[in-house]
Amino acid sequence: LISTMARQARATESRKISSELFTLTYGALVNQLVKDYESDVEVNKQLDKMGYNIGVRLIEDLLARSNVGRCHDFRETAEVISKIGFKTYLGVTPTIANWSGGYDEFSLILDHNPLAEFVEIPDDHKKLFYSNILSGVLRGALEMVSCLFTPTKSKRFDNICTVN
Amino acid sequence: MSGNYFFVIVGHNDNPVFRIEFSKSGESSTRREDHRHLNEFVAHAALDHVDETMWTTTAMNLRIVDKFNEWFVSAFVTASRMRYVILHDVKNEDGIKNFFQDVYELYIKASMNPFYRVNTQIESPMFKRKVLTLGKKHLLG
Numbered sequence: 001l002i003s004t005m006a007r008q009a010r011a012t013e014s015r016k017i018s019s020e021l022f023t024l025t026y027g028a029l030v031n032q033l034v035k036d037y038e039s040d041v042e043v044n045k046q047l048d049k050m051g052y053n054i055g056v057r058l059i060e061d062l063l064a065r066s067n068v069g070r071c072h073d074f075r076e077t078a079e080v081i082s083k084i085g086f087k088t089y090l091g092v093t094p095t096i097a098n099w100s101g102g103y104d105e106f107s108l109i110l111d112h113n114p115l116a117e118f119v120e121i122p123d124d125h126k127k128l129f130y131s132n133i134l135s136g137v138l139r140g141a142l143e144m145v146s147c148l149f150t151p152t153k154s155k156r157f158d159n160i161c162t163v164n
Numbered sequence: 165m166s167g168n169y170f171f172v173i174v175g176h177n178d179n180p181v182f183r184i185e186f187s188k189s190g191e192s193s194t195r196r197e198d199h200r201h202l203n204e205f206v207a208h209a210a211l212d213h214v215d216e217t218m219w220t221t222t223a224m225n226l227r228i229v230d231k232f233n234e235w236f237v238s239a240f241v242t243a244s245r246m247r248y249v250i251l252h253d254v255k256n257e258d259g260i261k262n263f264f265q266d267v268y269e270l271y272i273k274a275s276m277n278p279f280y281r282v283n284t285q286i287e288s289p290m291f292k293r294k295v296l297t298l299g300k301k302h303l304l305g
Contacts, residue, residue, distance in 0.1 A: 020276075027278025034279075118276035120288055125279075 019091075023117045030130060040127035047129070051136020052143075059141035062088060078106050081138065090114050169303050170203040170251040171263075171295070173271070175283040178211060180204070181246070182286045186299040207249045210237040214247050224268070225261055240264035244282070246271065256303065263302040270294055 033043045066084050071077040078096045087093050092114065098107035115131050129135075173182040185200070210230040217229045218241050230237040238260050240248040248264055274291050275282055286292075 024276070024278070027276075031278040118273050120274075120277050120279065120290065122279050122287070 019114055020117075023114060026115050026133075027119060030128075034125060034128070040125055044127075044129045044132045047132035048136040048139070051133040051138075052140040053136075054133070055137035055140020055142075056144050057140075058089070058137060059144045062141070074103055077142070078108075082108060085141070086110075167304060168199075168253055169299065170199075170207070171267075171299065172204075172207050172249050173267075173286070174207070174211060174247040174249060176245060177283065178208070179283065180285075181283065182291070182295075184292065184295055184299065186296075186303050188304060203251055206232045206235055206237065206251055210239070210249060210251075211247065213237070214239040214241065214249065225264055227257060227261075228255075240268070242268055242271065244275075252303075259302045263298055266298045266302070267295060270298070 030043070030047070033046055034040075037043050037046065062085055065088065068080055068084060071080060082094050082096055086108075092110060092112055094108040094110045096106055097109055098105075100106070110131075113131060115134070119130060121128055121130060167188045169186040171184050171186070172180050175181045183204075185203075209232070213230040214226065217226045217239070224240055224242060226239040226241060228236050229239045234253050235251050236253070236255065238250045238252065242248070248267060250260055250263075252260070270291060274280060274286060274288060277288075280286070280288075
C-alpha cells in the first residue's frame with residue numbers, strides 16, 4: 001500500500017503551478033485576515049492554526065514521497081526539515097543555525113521566502129508575523145511524528161525570515 | 165532654469181497616487197512652492213490630452229502630449245491605465261523613455277504587495293527612494 005502511494009506521489013510531483021499565483025494567494029489570505037481580525041496578535045494566532053492543520057496532513061505526504069526513515073536525534077530532524085521538507089514544498093533550503101546548548105533548539109533562516117515575495121509590511125502592522133503559517137506547519141508536522149514543538153518566534157527581518 | 169522635472173502617477177479617478185520633483189540643485193525654496201501648485205495644475209490640465217492620445221496608439225509611451233508656456237508634458241500609460249505624467253522644460257526623450265520603463269517595473273512590484281490597494285497613495289519609502297535614484301540616473305545624469 002505504501003509503495004503504490006509513493007508511486008502516485010511521484011506521478012503528481014511533476015505537476016507545477018506558478019509561484020506567483022501561490023505568492024499572491026498567500027498575500028490575499030494574510031490581507032483578508034488582517035482586515036477581518038484587526039489585531040496582529042490574533043492574525044498570527046490564526047496563521048499558526050491554519051499552518052497546524054496543513055502540517056498534520058502534509059507530513060503524511062512528505063513521508064510517502066521521500067522514504068526517509070526514523071530520525072535518530074533532533075539534529076537529524078533539523079536536517080530533514082530543511083533539506084527535504086522545505087526543499088520539496090517551497091523549493092528553498094533554509095540554513096540551520098543558532099543551536100542551543102542542549103541541542104534542542106535551533107533556528108531556520110530563509111534567505112529567500114517564496115511566501116513573501118514583493119511584500120512590504122506597512123508601518124501599522126509591526127507585530128505581524130507574515131510567514132507565521134510556516135511555524136504552524138512545522139508544529140503540526142512534528143507533532144504527528146511525536147516530537148513536541150514549541151515555537152519561540154517566527155518573524156520577518158528585512159529579507160531574512162527566521163523560525164525558531 | 166533647465167533640467168527640472170515634475171513626475172506624477174495619476175490613478176483612475178484623476179487622483180495623484182505618487183508625486184516627486186527632480187531638479188538640478190540651486191533653486192530657492194519659495195520659488196519651488198509656487199511652482200508646485202502650477203505643476204499640479206498643468207499636469208491635471210494635460211490629463212485630457214493624455215486620454216485623447218492614449219487611444220491613437222498601441223505604445224505605452226506617449227512622449228510629448230502637451231505644452232504649457234515653457235513646460236512640456238510627456239506621458240506614459242500602463243496596461244492597467246495608470247497614467248504617468250512628467251512636466252519638463254528640456255526635451256529629453258530617451259531619458260524620459262527609460263525613466264518611464266524603469267518606474268513601470270517598480271510600480272508593478274509595488275502593486276504586487278498584498279497590503280497595497282491600487283489607486284491609493286503609494287506611501288512606501290523604498291519606492292520613493294528607488295524612484296529618486298532612477299530620476300537621478302535617467303533625467304538628471
